[in-house]
Amino acid sequence: xxxxxxxLKQKFESFSDQWSPKIAGELNGQYVKLAKLEGEFDWHxxxxxxxxxxxxxxxxxxxxxxxxxxxxxxxxxxxxxGVEHKPVAEQECRVMLFEPKQTGHTGNVKTERTVAVEDQExx
Amino acid sequence: xxxxxxxLKQKFESFSDQWSPKIAGELNGQYVKLAKLEGEFDWHxxxxxxxxxxxxxxxxxxxxxxxxxxxxxxxxxxxxxGVEHKPVAEQECRVMLFEPKQTGHTGNVKTERTVAVEDQExx
Numbered sequence: 001x002x003x004x005x006x007x008l009k010q011k012f013e014s015f016s017d018q019w020s021p022k023i024a025g026e027l028n029g030q031y032v033k034l035a036k037l038e039g040e041f042d043w044h045x046x047x048x049x050x051x052x053x054x055x056x057x058x059x060x061x062x063x064x065x066x067x068x069x070x071x072x073x074x075x076x077x078x079x080x081x082g083v084e085h086k087p088v089a090e091q092e093c094r095v096m097l098f099e100p101k102q103t104g105h106t107g108n109v110k111t112e113r114t115v116a117v118e119d120q121e122x123x
Numbered sequence: 124x125x126x127x128x129x130x131l132k133q134k135f136e137s138f139s140d141q142w143s144p145k146i147a148g149e150l151n152g153q154y155v156k157l158a159k160l161e162g163e164f165d166w167h168x169x170x171x172x173x174x175x176x177x178x179x180x181x182x183x184x185x186x187x188x189x190x191x192x193x194x195x196x197x198x199x200x201x202x203x204x205g206v207e208h209k210p211v212a213e214q215e216c217r218v219m220l221f222e223p224k225q226t227g228h229t230g231n232v233k234t235e236r237t238v239a240v241e242d243q244e245x246x
Contacts, residue, residue, distance in 0.1 A: 005192050005200045027173035027201045028223050030153060050150035069128050077128045078150045098221060100151050 008034065008056055012094050014123050019113050021097055021105055022123040031101050034123065038092040044107035045084045051099045052078045058093030062086070131157070131179055135217050137246050142236050144220055144228055145246040154224050157246065161215040167230035168207045174222045175201045181216025185209070 006024050011034055015022055018036045025032035037060060053062060054076035062069040062077055063086040069077050079085045106114045134147050134157055141159045148155035160183060176185060177199035185192040185200055186209040192200050202208045229237045 003203075005194055005198050008197045008199070025175065025199065025201050027175055027221065028153065030151065030221070032175065032199070032221075052148065052150055052155070071128055074131045075128045076131070076148065076155070078148050080126070098150065098153075098155075 011123050018092065020115055022121050024123055029101055030098060033097040035095050035097060036092055037087055037089045037095060039089065041087045042106060042109055042111050043084055043086045044109045046081055046103055046107040048081055049100045049103045050078055050081050051103065052076055052097060054096045056094040056096055058089065058091060060093045060095060061088045063088060134246050141215065143238055145244050147246055152224055153221055156220040158218050158220060159215055160210055160212045160218060162212065164210045165229060165232055165234050166207055166209045167232045169204055169226055169230040171204055172223045172226045173201055173204050174226065175199055175220060177219045179217040179219055181212065181214060183216045183218060184211045186211055
């Protein structure tokens with residue numbers, strides 16, 4: 001449990017690796033994570049967990065099988081559990097995620113980018 | 124469940140009442156809420172729920188019994204369950220809250236400002 005305030009900008013400046021969400025807060029069995037995304041991620045779904053994406057800087061497209069969700073700074077979208085999605089960012093964007101602690105970022109698929117849940121870092 | 128994106132600015136412009144959190148999203152048994160705060164709120168604690176405050180616009184002080192947490196735009200703070208707190212804003216600020224669905228905003232105390240959990244509105 002973090003017992004002090006978190007400044008998003010400061011936290012984002014503390015790491016540079018992309019597609020590797022960092023834990024910035026924990027509450028009620030959920031994590032607040034921060035990530036830098038650029039390029040295309042893999043199609044995946046989370047069987048048990050809904051996942052919130054909020055764009056803090058830049059723009060992010062969340063592709064769903066039937067449509068694209070275009071997010072800009074100040075937008076959020078909740079991907080319901082079981083729904084396949086593929087995040088795509090033309091330029092690096094900064095996003096905040098809110099999801100249960102046990103959520104793996106590549107969901108039901110394992111790729112070379114997959115970071116094991118137990119290896120996710122706090123910042 | 125919201126199935127489209129949420130734009131924070133648009134949502135904040137859709138209501139004007141203060142100290143009356145509106146529901147903007149739902150995931151994993153948690154709500155994302157938006158609120159406009161100005162002045163002093165009552166001291167209270169949530170016995171079972173941690174509560175996240177993120178400042179979207181303006182500044183907010185969260186008074187704890189032993190210290191003050193000063194939050195500006197882009198800062199968040201998680202008040203752990205059981206911890207007494209008192210939000211104070213000199214000027215109107217806009218905040219986003221993450222908390223379990225059953226969380227009442229005045230926690231363990233009931234005041235004239237208390238909005239019953241079942242009366243909380245979606246925006």
